[in-house]
Amino acid sequence: MSLPVLKANDFASDQDVRWCPGCGDYSILAQMKKILPDLGFPREKTVFVSGIGCSSRFPYYMNTYGMHSIHGRAPGFATGLKSTRPELMVWVITGDGDSLSIGGNHFIHVLRRNLDVNIVLFNNRIYGLTKGQYSPTSDEGQVTKSTPMGAIDHPLSPLSIALAAEATFVARSVDTHVKHLGATLTRAAQHKGTSLVEVYQNCNVFNDGAMAYAQDRAQRKENLIELEPGKPLVFGGGKKAIRMVGTRLEVVNTDEVPADDLLIHDENEPNPSIQMMLARMKYPEMPEPIGVLRAVDGVPTYDDQINEQVELARSQKGDGDLDALFRSGDTWVVG
Amino acid sequence: MSLPVLKANDFASDQDVRWCPGCGDYSILAQMKKILPDLGFPREKTVFVSGIGCSSRFPYYMNTYGMHSIHGRAPGFATGLKSTRPELMVWVITGDGDSLSIGGNHFIHVLRRNLDVNIVLFNNRIYGLTKGQYSPTSDEGQVTKSTPMGAIDHPLSPLSIALAAEATFVARSVDTHVKHLGATLTRAAQHKGTSLVEVYQNCNVFNDGAMAYAQDRAQRKENLIELEPGKPLVFGGGKKAIRMVGTRLEVVNTDEVPADDLLIHDENEPNPSIQMMLARMKYPEMPEPIGVLRAVDGVPTYDDQINEQVELARSQKGDGDLDALFRSGDTWVVG
Amino acid sequence: MATAPPDQNDLTPTSTKKSQSVEGITVRLAGDSGDGMQLLGTQLTNTSALAGNDVATFPDFPAEIRAPRGTRAGVSGFQVQFASDKIFTPGDTLDALVVMNPAAMVTNLGDLRKGGILIANEDGFTAKECKIAKVESNPLDANVIEETYRLIKVPMTSLTREAVAEFELGAKIADRCKNFFAMGIVYWLFGRSLEPTLRFINDKFGKKPEIAAANEAALRAGWAFGETTEAFGESYQVEAAELEPGVYRNIMGNQAMAWGLVAASKLSEKQMFFGTYPITPASDILHEVTKFKNFGVRSFQAEDEIAAMCATIGAAFGGSMAVTSSSGPGIALKGEAMGLGMMLELPMIIINVQRGGPSTGLPTKTEQSDLLQAMFGRNGEAPLPIIAPRSPGDCFDTAIEAWKLATETMVPVIILSDGYIANGSEPWRIPEVDSLPRIKVEHPEGRPFDAEDPFKPYERDENLARPWAIPGTEGLMHRVGGLEKEDVTGNVSYDPLNHQHMTDTRQAKVDRIAERIPEQEIFGPPSGDLLVLSWGGTYGACHTAVSKLQGLGHRASHAHLRHLNPFPRNLEEILNSFSRVVIPELNTGQLRMLIRSKYLVDAAGINKVQGKPFNVTELVDELVEYLPRVAATRAG
Amino acid sequence: MATAPPDQNDLTPTSTKKSQSVEGITVRLAGDSGDGMQLLGTQLTNTSALAGNDVATFPDFPAEIRAPRGTRAGVSGFQVQFASDKIFTPGDTLDALVVMNPAAMVTNLGDLRKGGILIANEDGFTAKECKIAKVESNPLDANVIEETYRLIKVPMTSLTREAVAEFELGAKIADRCKNFFAMGIVYWLFGRSLEPTLRFINDKFGKKPEIAAANEAALRAGWAFGETTEAFGESYQVEAAELEPGVYRNIMGNQAMAWGLVAASKLSEKQMFFGTYPITPASDILHEVTKFKNFGVRSFQAEDEIAAMCATIGAAFGGSMAVTSSSGPGIALKGEAMGLGMMLELPMIIINVQRGGPSTGLPTKTEQSDLLQAMFGRNGEAPLPIIAPRSPGDCFDTAIEAWKLATETMVPVIILSDGYIANGSEPWRIPEVDSLPRIKVEHPEGRPFDAEDPFKPYERDENLARPWAIPGTEGLMHRVGGLEKEDVTGNVSYDPLNHQHMTDTRQAKVDRIAERIPEQEIFGPPSGDLLVLSWGGTYGACHTAVSKLQGLGHRASHAHLRHLNPFPRNLEEILNSFSRVVIPELNTGQLRMLIRSKYLVDAAGINKVQGKPFNVTELVDELVEYLPRVAATRAG
Numbered sequence A, B: 001m002s003l004p005v006l007k008a009n010d011f012a013s014d015q016d017v018r019w020c021p022g023c024g025d026y027s028i029l030a031q032m033k034k035i036l037p038d039l040g041f042p043r044e045k046t047v048f049v050s051g052i053g054c055s056s057r058f059p060y061y062m063n064t065y066g067m068h069s070i071h072g073r074a075p076g077f078a079t080g081l082k083s084t085r086p087e088l089m090v091w092v093i094t095g096d097g098d099s100l101s102i103g104g105n106h107f108i109h110v111l112r113r114n115l116d117v118n119i120v121l122f123n124n125r126i127y128g129l130t131k132g133q134y135s136p137t138s139d140e141g142q143v144t145k146s147t148p149m150g151a152i153d154h155p156l157s158p159l160s161i162a163l164a165a166e167a168t169f170v171a172r173s174v175d176t177h178v179k180h181l182g183a184t185l186t187r188a189a190q191h192k193g194t195s196l197v198e199v200y201q202n203c204n205v206f207n208d209g210a211m212a213y214a215q216d217r218a219q220r221k222e223n224l225i226e227l228e229p230g231k232p233l234v235f236g237g238g239k240k241a242i243r244m245v246g247t248r249l250e251v252v253n254t255d256e257v258p259a260d261d262l263l264i265h266d267e268n269e270p271n272p273s274i275q276m277m278l279a280r281m282k283y284p285e286m287p288e289p290i291g292v293l294r295a296v297d298g299v300p301t302y303d304d305q306i307n308e309q310v311e312l313a314r315s316q317k318g319d320g321d322l323d324a325l326f327r328s329g330d331t332w333v334v335g
Numbered sequence C, D: 001m002a003t004a005p006p007d008q009n010d011l012t013p014t015s016t017k018k019s020q021s022v023e024g025i026t027v028r029l030a031g032d033s034g035d036g037m038q039l040l041g042t043q044l045t046n047t048s049a050l051a052g053n054d055v056a057t058f059p060d061f062p063a064e065i066r067a068p069r070g071t072r073a074g075v076s077g078f079q080v081q082f083a084s085d086k087i088f089t090p091g092d093t094l095d096a097l098v099v100m101n102p103a104a105m106v107t108n109l110g111d112l113r114k115g116g117i118l119i120a121n122e123d124g125f126t127a128k129e130c131k132i133a134k135v136e137s138n139p140l141d142a143n144v145i146e147e148t149y150r151l152i153k154v155p156m157t158s159l160t161r162e163a164v165a166e167f168e169l170g171a172k173i174a175d176r177c178k179n180f181f182a183m184g185i186v187y188w189l190f191g192r193s194l195e196p197t198l199r200f201i202n203d204k205f206g207k208k209p210e211i212a213a214a215n216e217a218a219l220r221a222g223w224a225f226g227e228t229t230e231a232f233g234e235s236y237q238v239e240a241a242e243l244e245p246g247v248y249r250n251i252m253g254n255q256a257m258a259w260g261l262v263a264a265s266k267l268s269e270k271q272m273f274f275g276t277y278p279i280t281p282a283s284d285i286l287h288e289v290t291k292f293k294n295f296g297v298r299s300f301q302a303e304d305e306i307a308a309m310c311a312t313i314g315a316a317f318g319g320s321m322a323v324t325s326s327s328g329p330g331i332a333l334k335g336e337a338m339g340l341g342m343m344l345e346l347p348m349i350i351i352n353v354q355r356g357g358p359s360t361g362l363p364t365k366t367e368q369s370d371l372l373q374a375m376f377g378r379n380g381e382a383p384l385p386i387i388a389p390r391s392p393g394d395c396f397d398t399a400i401e402a403w404k405l406a407t408e409t410m411v412p413v414i415i416l417s418d419g420y421i422a423n424g425s426e427p428w429r430i431p432e433v434d435s436l437p438r439i440k441v442e443h444p445e446g447r448p449f450d451a452e453d454p455f456k457p458y459e460r461d462e463n464l465a466r467p468w469a470i471p472g473t474e475g476l477m478h479r480v481g482g483l484e485k486e487d488v489t490g491n492v493s494y495d496p497l498n499h500q501h502m503t504d505t506r507q508a509k510v511d512r513i514a515e516r517i518p519e520q521e522i523f524g525p526p527s528g529d530l531l532v533l534s535w536g537g538t539y540g541a542c543h544t545a546v547s548k549l550q551g552l553g554h555r556a557s558h559a560h561l562r563h564l565n566p567f568p569r570n571l572e573e574i575l576n577s578f579s580r581v582v583i584p585e586l587n588t589g590q591l592r593m594l595i596r597s598k599y600l601v602d603a604a605g606i607n608k609v610q611g612k613p614f615n616v617t618e619l620v621d622e623l624v625e626y627l628p629r630v631a632a633t634r635a636g
């Protein structure tokens, strides 16, 4: 079958985009429209499911099937959809509040089930749509509308939680780092099993610059490590890297330690403990890793298995026969 | 103030205990009644809050204040209670379904907030009260009423999830190992911040023997490691231990490797990555650790902080004055 | 395959004692949860059904999995009525009561009619057992018992031990056979064939031959005890009932619901997705449905009810027959997502097997108190159709109708079952599969995408249903969501008049269902002194009560609602044709409030909130109060 | 501290033009979300209130945080009515409309009365802006506009730039000052003092003196423009209204709610716990309440609404004044836990600031469609008291009353506010703190534990309230939970008659509140041709409409319900005293259904589901249809 060659714009719906000018969401939308044609998947087989939040308006802007559902529950909808229609490419679009506050439980469960969907978590560390309350990823002490004296909750790391749920694909990217973002989304799409991509996204209205250390082109070199499989974790223009000493990670200068001492990134390692160490690296104490932290293949997906059981049952018992069912067990005749 | 000396039985309510004969819950109840008098806390300052499940009947049997709430939400109730009444000792009693299925989100959030309550998670790897459906901790492939062809979800580890939420106290014990259980509950009670104790509990009606490897006195020596701070992780009657090679853990014979090579347990290490490795050790591939995996002091608790902000505000602005509030900003006089 | 008529089998001994023919018998078996009363009851039910009786059952088990042995809380009961006439309830007062211990006796005796047969396992009435049951002295010794009932004390435990001694099973296992001994007595007493139960024993314990043999020995010993002991004078015979000809089987409500769903799936050529979270008394639907994977059923035990509801909507969006089930507390959790389901206008089924409320309430007891929750338990104006089965077997038809309404209207349909019909059972005439109604479901076809003429997801047909375009269909890409949407295009719209129009339309599409469902039927004359209006699981009791009133010469009729939203189009006319309308409900008057509001009819209520179904007698007693005295005299 | 009367201040220039005195003015300011219309509106409101007018406001902002600049979706509006009489609504049709761009003009023009003043920022009407707003050609050029309205085109952007040129701010910042220029015009037109706004500018921009100076310059330039341009003939004066004497301030509904809560906390000597999850339009209550930590307020932003509700119950169990707030979708999520709160019989407040439904609906719009959800949105029989404020300022009293009812009844009380009153504002007479009612709350005292005489947590007082014994109290240890509980002891009970008793009692304790709340008041004669029955945020429109009908000579009265469950004890009598009862609601008839059902009164409805409040005129028009013609003539 020859597929028509689609362009980014073919994935744009006819609806006006309604994010604030300058919002990081625009860039994620642009990258999504850009990578989708290359995946070679027809528009009608692509579905975007979202919760509620600024980020969750995303599906309206895509010329695919879409569902703007309710707050925090997108993984639930995706589970029903993908389990019954495994041939579709399903994306889940969510925010930090949507996925980690009200939706934290569904988030864990979709990951542990390894449903073959791609989750893009727009992390702006704030509730955007409701105009600026702190979120589970906001900093301790952060002053927001709901925390005039500073937030007292200790923030959650979406990547840590995902790793604890033994997610099979865990990655991070940044709204302004468009190439990296596009590449990361592509890899997420290609992974079989649940893919999680956390995207640092600037909310320029309610939390402007909260992640400037990662978004700003100049700063990002010093503060981010672009992970590459099988390579050491270098940053700072190749001058610095990460070493594991005993059970801890530390920053070293590359010209001061032998290359063999450096920690080599293994995204395929099934035991997530070291990946968890990476996920916990936090600015300003440490540089933060972006790219694919974990990509483990071969773990059965929920959608495959639920459908395999149906096939197996059919092959074992034959296609369901209503009449036989009705007459199973004790029956008797009247008249 | 001299407190009356209480005995275990003083903590028993007048209600008949209604678990199945042989249920592991009895032993946990017995240990709780046993350790409470030694904590020297009056009964009226002790509160048990539970969700729904066999395990969640627990509060009815304690002669303390108690709330048998709704399914999965006990941490929520505990948060309201402890935030406003920090002087109370609050216990949360929950099951594997209650805490990890419907209640998974509240579980994570209470842990990340480090509310100073003690959570006892009765893990029988099954839904007991609803008569035997699989739970988030049931084995892959487990055949239950709701999974006639075997469960296809990959199980969750409560300890891993807790560690990812940066819980400050994470422990495990076993219903049949009564001494260890009592000691672990005591340590949980003494910890400031959220304490989580997972207890392997036998449901002899719907999942009998699922954890016999840990509950059976003979088997447990081979299959469990009793963690002790600052000590190597030995088991098998001292013959075997754990070593960390590169980024992985492995079992070694103690007489074959130098003592210095053995992994030493550090429950106080703030970075939970190694503790996560312990939490992931799973029978039959590995022995499983019991005892305190993690105990990190000095992390501010939610209840302390919420009350400190109130005090601080009072000291900064003075005790709230209604009249001043009403007259703040623009006012005018009529008549 | 239909089994051979039971009497052709010679495995059953024949009694030589006198036997009396009666129209029907109501018997309750009560013992400790561990005593196997539910099994005994099920066997007696099946056997009676196989004997051609009409049967109705009411199992009543404790809230605890296994409450401490011997306590009142641990008593498990099973009531069955079998009769040679059509019956609609498991009976009010008991003709016979079997009790295995003191707790069972004290908690159940109140329902035994004066002069009824009380069979007690004497061995279970030790001083220790009496203490556990919190009774002062052995209740069997009270004079009043022998004076009021026909008491037959049987040392079941010891007799069973003797009967199974040869198999050397050890006391514990041997004692487990005593329910079969009790069963033997009961079978003798009511002239039941042993054969179906012997077959059951064989199927169930076939792999453990001694156990099978011991149970058989206990059953036969019980039967022999009845035959030989002086205590029993005669046995009772209940002739076969005149049921509609056909092949029958026994069916429980939750089972019938599951079967109805799978039938609807076949009839609509749609594979079923069943997303749920376990909860009493709904879980058995999941347990049953999940067996039907070879019918294409995908069952999903979600992390909670909210996820279950959302997954159900997701599956509906994908084009499956999507179903979710729960009970009151779980339905409360689903409310927000149900509102979205309504807004998306996708077909699905939401089953509520009601239990005693509020909050956790009385999980194992029955109630009808979630009707208004079904109507209004969502934010905003969110009308959904509601239908309710009236008996265990009727759950089958209700499930099929729900799916038909859902697909032809494009709307989630709520089914309100309850614990009483869910766990009750009755004979069910097996339908010819070909006779079942096909359910035609269509999806719009694909076409090349045309930006100038985009697909219109909220264009409507004559039922006001929108097209069910599913992902994967070329060119029909569209987005749905919970924000108000523009008529026809489905785009987000904040336009005031559009919101009014969409609100009105969503209401109208539910209302219009009334044009397509059958008119309300009425049992009895089309006008008169009293209309008894009921819904759901109280059908049997209300029907029987009205029959009795009619038998007494009253001008009383019965209308039993299956459709609760919308109501049948002729309901108003019916209501206005009676001097008095009375609505019996197992709640404080929920249907009554809807009826009064809608039709301004001064309907009275008979309301029972006790976790139990209505008794026919209590209904009759209350209903006559609403009837003119003259009628009573007329009948007298 | 009350500020000095505005006219003592000489900062404001005085107009030399003619000025006409009018009774009231309704003006709407509309522009892009980025244009600062909400600020302009708030300033005009405050200034008018300070001038002694009665004022009422209606802000109407887009659903998006910042919808794309210049689009229709991005239009933000603020309507204010100020008058020399008491007024109850922000006005129906506009006397004046200020529009900053084409989108604002086309979306708002429909509400401007014929001959009304239309002030347009000419500079905002470029071809590009017209295109973004999707209008064909410049709407200012249409002849019909000049013919229908008094159009005044002002090149605000360029005039502002000129006015602030001296500060060399750069175009972007300079342009931000143009709302102050517009404000200057408006202030001139309605003879408003510049002083409060100058003070505001100083407070707000004090740290950036050039910005402050530029804004002041723009404001003064606008005023000067009004004074000098030919286009404006005369200005309008609205005299001070005769309000009850006292010290006044302006207050918004959500703010008043927060203040009422904190007042209730003080009055009951109970510290407040406020557990919530943000949602439009309720979040501002959280934002306000959380400022009051020095009042002992502990606010908890939970992970979701369920946790918020549960934490609220936990805090109530602990003895705090516990409050939660949300809007429709969040309330749907709380349903299950609300049922538990009811079962536990603990006092707490549950606030629903209603918004357009169903599902996500129209989050920024108003509606009254959650009344039946409040009544029935839980499983089982779970009655809860419901009260509703009628205006922004009334939220204060409602909060206090809710806490009083909750504590004296031991029950969660639901407050139904709505987006309209939550975001609207009105002058509020500041109460003397001493005049506010004390709320007496008692907890049973401790005593040594006595196993023989255990504490009875479900013993009741004359209000059927149970004792509020809190953890920490010696000897009173007890367990609560969601399973049905035994009367008096509170132990779990499956007893059928106990369940009936407890169900009846929970209902009775809510019903009995009717004995303690005031009788329903009525505006107008106690009997007549028409009773308008309303509730919640529609008070102002209904009151004004009925006044008009009365003014026309109709025998019409108005009863506005604050208590929705239970209803006031004299309501039936009132309903029966009128030939016709009409219930206007911003839903499809929810109160109507309750009234019809309960009182069998054939009440009609006026129902608007458009996300907008009622207009007085539309109400009057519809209401006269229910009045005898003769009355209309009588008036004519």
Ligand SMILES: Cc1ncc(C[n+]2csc(CCOP(=O)(O)OP(=O)(O)O)c2C)c(N)n1
Residues within 6 Å of the ligand: A052, A053, A054, A055, A056, A071, A094, A095, A096, A097, A098, A099, A122, A124, A126, A127, A128, A129, A130, A135, C336, D277, D278, D279, D280, D305, D329, D330, D333
């Ligand atoms: C049940 C429910 N609760 C609350 C809300 C209000 N609400 C909408 S979005 C949101 C949080 C948004 O934060 P996030 O998920 O981080 O998305 P963002 O807007 O930052 O992209 C909240 C609290 C809602 N719509 N529904």
Ligand SMILES: Cc1ncc(C[n+]2csc(CCOP(=O)(O)OP(=O)(O)O)c2C)c(N)n1
Residues within 6 Å of the ligand: B052, B053, B054, B055, B056, B071, B094, B095, B096, B097, B098, B099, B122, B124, B126, B127, B128, B129, B130, B135, C277, C278, C279, C280, C305, C329, C330, C333, D336
């Ligand atoms: C809202 C709600 N959903 C479902 C249920 C039914 N339910 C009660 S307990 C339970 C699970 C029990 O499992 P677990 O938490 O492991 O406790 P256990 O009985 O095994 O101790 C379920 C599904 C309920 N009571 N409420």
Ligand code: SF4
Residues within 6 Å of the ligand: A018, A019, A020, A022, A023, A024, A025, A054, A055, A124, A128, A129, A202, A203, A204, A205, A206, D065, D066
């Ligand atoms: S509020 Fe923040 S996240 Fe939302 S659209 Fe605006 S900038 Fe983006």
Ligand code: SF4
Residues within 6 Å of the ligand: B018, B019, B020, B022, B023, B024, B025, B054, B055, B124, B128, B129, B202, B203, B204, B205, B206, C065, C066
């Ligand atoms: S069902 Fe299992 S967990 Fe529940 S009481 Fe019985 S043995 Fe214990």
Ligand SMILES: [Mg+2]
Residues within 6 Å of the ligand: A053, A095, A096, A097, A122, A123, A124, A125, A126, A127, A128, A135
């Ligand atoms: Mg966010």
Ligand SMILES: [Mg+2]
Residues within 6 Å of the ligand: B053, B095, B096, B097, B122, B123, B124, B125, B126, B127, B128, B135
């Ligand atoms: Mg369990």
